[in-house]
Amino acid sequence: MKYRWLALIPALLLTTTAATSFVSAQTEHDSKQAVPNLTVAPGLQATLFSSEPQISSPSSMDVDSQGRVWICEVVNYRASLRDITTRKEGDRILILEDTNGDGKADKTTVFYQGNDVNGSQGICVLGNKVIVAASPNVFLFTDENNDGKADKKELLFKIAGGEHDHSAHTSIFGPDGKLYWNFGNSGKQVFDAAGKPILESNGKPVLDNGKPYWGGMVFRCNLDGSDFEVLGHNFRNNYEITVDSFGTLWQSDNDDDGNRGVRINYVMEFGNYGYLDQLTGARWKTPRTGMHEEIPLRHWHLRDPGVIPNLLQTGAGSPTGICVYEGSLLPKKYQGEVIHSDAGPNVVRAYPVKKDGAGYEAEIANIITSEQDKWFRPSDVCIAPDGSLFVADWYDPGVGGHRIGDQERGRIFRIAPADAKYVFDKLDLSTVEGAIAGIKNPNLARRYLAWNKLHALQEQALPLLEELYQSDNQRNRARALWLLAGIKGKTGEYVSRAIQDKNSDIRITGLRAARRYKQDVIPYVSQLVNDPSPQVRRECAIALHHNKSPEAPALWVKLADQYDGKDRWYLEALGIGMDEQEQKFLTAWLKQAGDDWNTPVGRDLIWRSKIPMAVPYLVKIIEDPNTEQDALPRYFRTLDFIPGKEKNTAVAELALLKEPENKTRETYIIAEAISRMPAKVVMQDSKYKQALTQVIDSSRGTPEFIKLVEKFKASDYYPELVAIAGHAGKSQTSVDAIRAALSLKQNALIRKSLENKADTEKEQNQKLDLIWALGSAGHNGANGILLKIITNKEDLLVDRREAVRAIAKSRPGAHALLDLAEKKDFDPQLKQTVAAAMSSTIMKDVKERAARLYPAPPTKDNKPLPPINVLASIKGDKLDGRVMFNTKGTCAKCHIVNGMGKEVGPNLSEIGKKLSREALFESILFPSAGISHNYESYTVILLSGNVVNGLLVNKTDDAITIRDAEAISRTFKMDDVDEIIQQKISLMPADLQKVLTQEELVNIVEYLTTLKQAQPIKKASR
Template sequence: MKYRCLVLIPALLLNVTFDISTLAAQTERDPKEAVTNLTVAPGLKATLFASEPSISSPSSMDVDSQGRVWICEIVNYRAKMRPIPTRKAGDRILVLEDTNKDGRADKTTVFYQGPELDGSQGICVLGNKVIVAAPPNVFLFTDDNNDGKADEKELLFKVTGGEHDHSAHAAIFGPDGKLYWNFGNSGKQVFDKNGKPILERNGKPVLDNGKPYWGGMVFRCNLDGSDFEVLGHNFRNNYEVTVDSFGTLWQSDNDDDGNRGVRINYVMEYGNYGYLDQLTGARWRTPRTGMHDEIPLRHWHLRDPGVVPNLLQTGAGSPTGILVYEGSLLPEKYWGEVIHADAGPNVVRAYPVEKDGAGYQAEIANIITSEKDKWFRPSDVCIAPDGSLFVADWYDPGVGGHRIGDQKRGRIFRIAPPNANKYQFNKLDLSSVEGAIAGIKNPNLATRYLAWEKLHALQEQALPQLEELYQSDNQRFRARALWLLAGIKGKTKHYVSHALKDSNPDIRITGLRAARRYKLDVIPYVKQLVHDSSPQVRRECLIALHHNQSPQAAGLWVTLADQYDGKDRWYLEALGIGMDGQEQEFMSAWLKQAGDKWDTAVGRDLLWRSKIPLTVPYLVKIIENPETKLDALPRYFRALDFIPGKEKNAAVAELALIKEPGDKKRETYIIAEAISRMPANVVMKDQKYQHALAQVINSSRGTPEFTKLVEKFHASAYYPELIAIAGQSGKSQTAVDAIRAALSLKQKVLIQKTLKKKGGSEKERHQKLDLIWALGTSGHKGANALLLNIIKDDQEPLVDRREAVRAIAKSRSGAHALLDLAEKANFHSQLKPTAAAAMSSTIMKDVKERAAKLFPAPPTKDNKPLPPINVLASMKGDILDGRVMFNTKGTCAKCHVINGMGKEVGPDLSEIGKKLSREALFESILYPSAGISHNFESYTIILASGNVVNGLMVNKTDDAITIKDAEAISRTFKMDDIEEIIPQKISLMPADLQKVLTQEELVNIVEYMTTLKKAKKIEKASR
């Protein structure tokens, strides 16, 4: 941006322009400054391993057993969507190598390049095999001759959704020899290389349709894609999954952008993670009973039965790569911890985790941040064979979201203690068992993969060395050894049984997981652990019972349920996972055992979680129980929502007629919740329910529930109130919901009657404008005819017609109807500026193309056409330059006052920045007659002398009128000297003001105007 040095000389203001920002930005963006711009945690040092021009825009990374860094480079990111320069040969997979071990890459090899890799989101190196997620494809590349270049390419999986960030992401090799990977909520379904739908073990397709899966999912399968499992679902954009040596899964997930709901999850196998409503697939904004007030928590449906809790919520962000650090080079505080890159807030974090009941709790510890350079966008993190941490930096002004701002830069950093500058380590030696054991102990996953394959192939030949490793003091080494020992043919049961007796609960958990991995009958092992002192071990027992058809499963589940403390949500969800598909049998067994003592904290939670008709009478008793607190009632009503069938319908009908002596507030709430769940035809056919409904509607006035109830039950007596709400609630969601309900109830005649009311107070005039706004914002097709009637009616006030133009242009059908009208010769000329402004802001391509012919954008000083208002509003301007433009060149200060300075013709703009949006500011400048502020209408005065005066009316009495002209000069004329007073339909502000400005100057002026909120401070600061 340009900065102006203002040199004040008597009678002369010199503007000396010099551009220092370009030079500053170039210096700031130079790779030489990359490390300097980072803040690194104590005990660690960052070094630059690679940067542009060697690499650009790295989206994903892996480090192989030789220490080489593999990069998915996505210069062509979303190129099909946006007109950006492209690399015609396609995006690349690069291999970066440090041949002299000085910690900096000095050799770059192109492993593969092709347009099918555009937008790649993940890479996993497994020896000479490389798995690349390039949505909609997951490819398997093979380097047959180990020269660092792909010799073969085949399709491993295909997903739906096209090239999208919310699709397939990176795969990872697990300690059990399995492949783990995921996709986000655009993945939808997984197919094999032949296009055949992938089926789970139970024969059902892996499909996002709510039967049973929603949204993003986590998968486990064999390396060839067989034996496919869904391990978790209902994520939004779960960018990457990682798994530790015990087989525990960790993952990040992004919220709907801007809602401060980014989360880190411990992935409890087979869990639902709550992005979409389990019943309907609705997102978090859809109202539901008992939802959180706080949006970040409401976002994940955390109060619904069957949703696994979040480990941690980290606020706003754009989460990317994740790992578990199982090395020892970094300081001990990071050993065994989750480390995660979040590109949005420019940070790489560790999440120190502690066990918390059957789950975990975590805190945040930053490893790398960048306050100096906000282009630092960490996209991935990996562990090298020496235990150092590698960080890929996409390096861009933005964070994905289908946009790329810089296609030329990218960096890779190595993070290690200050005394570990040399990037060196022992070469993997697979020629001996001892060498393979050293490999399985390595923190680098690519190394462990090769060692695992070798040791697994050796079977009993490696047994002595694996048993020795199993006796290690390092519990993660022990777990890795256990997976391999259990994989030796004929030894699985022996080592599983041995592990279940171990003093370390993590090893007991690993043993039970190994039993499942090798498809043993888990019932004997669950019996062995059913009274384990660790709730985490018991959690794994419950997961092991998932879909288990053994006759003993229900009894074991009941024993585990009896050890629930009534507080641990992780344990409760594990109980739900354990009884999934067998709730009737398992809950019947528990209720039989509990007898009359079912109504406890434990019993209430189990009934709430079960979601089956069997529990309906119990939930009704809980709701009817006077000891159930009012603030607990939403929880149990929400539980009823998940139960299908006539039992639930009969129960809510019973509750709709409840009488609560002495507690009217509680009675009203129960009746309201019950009635809202009843079919409309049942309620409206029975007088006793109609009476209950009236009671509820009357008590709900002033709340969103009023509109919902009136609409659902077609309560015609309240229709006029809906329209009154739409006009009296300002520009709000309440107003839109009310008018949409009225339109759905076919109340166009009643709405028309309200709109046709003449005269009224100033308040009533504003209410009509708000009603017109609500009609346009409703998106209901029935609104168009009502709005067109206003637009075409010459008897309607011009201000109302302009508001109707803006309103109808908000919908595609309405915009086209307006354009149809505008193409006719009789379209009112005074409505054209308003229509032009409204059409300039539209994002609908077909509307924009038609509108451009009718309402071309006004040209600027250099005779160049302006882009649409929404594009102008997205541009960043120079505040200081805008201030200068505002006060010079005869522009804004000629007619407007800021903090007492300027001419008082138009409105005072001292606080305009907190009144109008950027879009509205541009519209006011480019189309001043599109909407004239109240009390700033202009008039033409024709005098008896023949003179004509234009200006704003300052005052008017029976005897005289005072007019202020464009020079801020006020003059008073006697009525006897005036022949005619003509109200004008156009603004006194020039309609071609932009002609004295360039596009850059216009953007700068608006940038300055957005700061006019606490103007005095800003003026002082800018001097």
């Protein structure tokens, strides 16, 4: 355990209360309480299959054909990041076996141990071969003599992203005989064992660079790694992929922590899933036209053309293992459904789905929860040969995020109806009948062995496979179909039979089998193109992806004609079908539609195409008075994805739009259009300048006003920029305005504003806000203005102190301040202000220099804090903690709770659901021990010598945006950047306790534990 040193503390040092609480905490986390602490759904019972000391920290699990449980045990999780190696010999891959039939593991075998599998995030058992994802490697182990020990280790794939839990995850054997797996957004690129880049059939590398792929990806390949395909991309941290018997893919994806955007996806093949802007690679926080107001929906770029909808959004969480339950032991409501573990909210859920047009809709059905013990961290779920559900519990006070709080405990649970013993027949592959029984089994390891046996038998297996195909169980029929279509010479026969089946899922499986076995899909799509099922037609569209047949455009047109103008799943399938052939396919549809193109269907097809030939149609849609104003952002947004002179000409035309009947609509269109035009073009033409003036005048006081004045150098409005900086309070708008004024070299105007006498309290506060904005702007031009205020003894002391705090935010400014502090004539009235400003800096050179002048102050009450477990045992006052959180300037300064606070670090609205009390204390006292992904601190060094520290909001080839500790974002052109350094320490101060007493700290944590429910999410709109 992370705090095992506590055992060395003499008992006499503990108070009676602390000692009692310590014992109570130990009892609470005892494995004897593991099952009682669970709440299990009706009709099911949990039993403890294994626990500590037999195992600890299981991150991933599989159940083999013999019913043995394999786990990746990761006590060395992120050891290289934490500079701590708990087990010097390395992490282990264990086999847990119940040899006496009592439902509990009584035998443990170490299959493999080594530092090369530290922090493994995936295991897949395929007979005597085992695939282990231990980024940056995906290994293939072989047990050549079946003794439960790895005899051979081979490299299957190499991942570019290094050791990270946003990298490679579990592999799974598909019903088509293929291997499915994925990596998260740290994966970056896939290489083969020899280090050569993996290429798809089109010759493109599997690379996260936007050409065309971004972020996390889903893959399909042969078991030897050949015939590699990317099936989906632009995920954040898609932890595990699963596939059902029909070949349908399901997956979860984690949001940027704290944004309540965790999602479950039906993975439509070849789709873009919207984590990053497909055009620029920008993150979801970057403003864009038409984005959702609600962050959980805005998070996935759901309104951008080419983004697949989410099946379900589940709020806050840390999603982990997933499977499809295709057994019959569990109650019927779970049969055929996705089952998923989410370690954050301590829950294992099912997601019963219903078909919804070309896609699906889902609901949530909890299987296991744990309100009593928040250390329950379900990390994986698997199906055993008897149909029971196994759940791996990493058991930890926190949830990943590069930290581990408990390295001694871990549990494996078996979930089944009461009195359902863990018994099943032995797999017999010596006969065709035995192999058929294996292919019908819900356990994937058995199905792998049976599939390979039946596939090898070819026509010898045909009679019994045919019998299975004629059965009533549709999932067994699908499994038989994949094998029947794989018999040499029989592919066409069985695909033809399947696409005429009365069951739409079998028709879909037939078409997928045609693709699997490299058949010409055009004849099959021709037969299915008018299928009554939109799901079948969806698969037809996907089958046309990159198909160069001369018949493909006409077939696509027939599919498009059956689009209802509402079903986004269907529209995106059409988009996938015309990918890289948009002009050819859209031309065919427009030729047929003629003058009747301007319908909801036609508008959607044009919006989705994102090609230059769509521009004149988009202009007509925007200019059409029947186009509602609420719909206009959608069409302007798709223009952003279209390159070339056609788009530039179009926005220039729209910038001169005159619509006397609807001035509001006209102004919006002109504003959107002119903001997309080059400044030089606008300022050299009187017509555009007049339009620009109209737009600027109508946008006064808004962020758009600042952007337009800065972009077009509209000098008549410069005084208003400075005025906004003083009138907008301490806000992003204020900073943006003063930064624009500095960039436009309006230093004299700013100085004049600061020299004006403040006659009222309001005017004085506006002056202070302007000084604050100068310090927050990240612009060296501010330092000269601030130094003049600091050294001018005739200025008000309150102004000079604010200037000290402002200038200390930049490296050149801080050193200039220290230069002054070393002079004998430095105003002593500013000494404490300088000391306070220097105490919070994270710039090492500044900190070292300041320490000689201003030694660090002692803790608030001069008392050392007790160990974390003792702190965690103390009951705090949640009401006082709430007041401290919001008024002390410790937490709300950087974190949002239900809309209140500043957005610097993660949103804490549901932190009490995600972190235990111990983990909350650790996050405050040792923030750099586990920095959340995408909340790493960066230092940007500019060519000017200025330095900015903060969180990376966005980075493109042209610019970088950093959000500092006051939630102010600063954007710098890459041409002005000298170096970008990712910090190893958290942006959160490491000495927060110095401003708190122990009681205040405990009260804040008590309050944080109550934060378990944020504001409700509005339903997504189209």
